[in-house]
Amino acid sequence: MKSVLVVGAHPDDETMLTGGILALLSSHGVGVHILCATRGEGGEMGDPPVCERSELGAVREQELYCAAEQLGATSVYILDYVDPLVGPGEELYPFEADFDTLVGEIRRVIHQVEAEVVLAHGTDGEYGHPAHQLVHEAAKAAVEQEGGEVLFYSFAAKVPGIDDHIWNDSNPAHLAVDIGPWLDAKAEAARCHVSQHGLFKRHHPGETFHQLVRGTEAVHRHIPPVEAGSPRDAFSDLLLAAGAWIPEFL
Numbered sequence: 001m002k003s004v005l006v007v008g009a010h011p012d013d014e015t016m017l018t019g020g021i022l023a024l025l026s027s028h029g030v031g032v033h034i035l036c037a038t039r040g041e042g043g044e045m046g047d048p049p050v051c052e053r054s055e056l057g058a059v060r061e062q063e064l065y066c067a068a069e070q071l072g073a074t075s076v077y078i079l080d081y082v083d084p085l086v087g088p089g090e091e092l093y094p095f096e097a098d099f100d101t102l103v104g105e106i107r108r109v110i111h112q113v114e115a116e117v118v119l120a121h122g123t124d125g126e127y128g129h130p131a132h133q134l135v136h137e138a139a140k141a142a143v144e145q146e147g148g149e150v151l152f153y154s155f156a157a158k159v160p161g162i163d164d165h166i167w168n169d170s171n172p173a174h175l176a177v178d179i180g181p182w183l184d185a186k187a188e189a190a191r192c193h194v195s196q197h198g199l200f201k202r203h204h205p206g207e208t209f210h211q212l213v214r215g216t217e218a219v220h221r222h223i224p225p226v227e228a229g230s231p232r233d234a235f236s237d238l239l240l241a242a243g244a245w246i247p248e249f250l
């Protein structure tokens, strides 16, 4: 296993949804490449604000580079889609994209980094975020078009027995990881996303960065589909060797 491409909609998704697994992979010598569709320019600006609205994209781009370094990532790719403003009442919107163009851009990065695995948002966009759902669909289509050479996994898969609003109910976890050994890296990556600290603290319990990042992460394999039991491939073998466990659904 040499190369994994993680595809997210906004800076911070890589950290908050799968940062422990990314740190695990990089600590095992796997090239971790981060592709982010937007600069998160429609998101929160911090409490108190860290910049003007017009500067937020540039600020969050730097926050993403900071987090990528903490997670041991090899490269970061940012597409030029524009994240729309969050609506009044916290309504969330997708970014505007021509779907086939977006799929083509993801495929170009798959080729560039020679990705063996694409790891992206889940079917439900975690908590129903339409931009996350759009990225899921585009990443899945990109892997389908690769025609069998690349595995497609999603993060934030549902782990039985742990209540969390970010789990994708449609994606039962095939593998779960207690990320204790990589929690320091994940907490430091969360610390990089300064503009989002107010949001993190509202949505996650805990005072310290170690408390507010999740200690359990999980993945679901979409391509090829898992017929029964757990997936067996180079990615799942690596996670299992690093202490991953197979959740039991009753």
Ligand SMILES: [Zn+2]
Residues within 6 Å of the ligand: 009, 010, 013, 129, 132
């Ligand atoms: Zn996001």
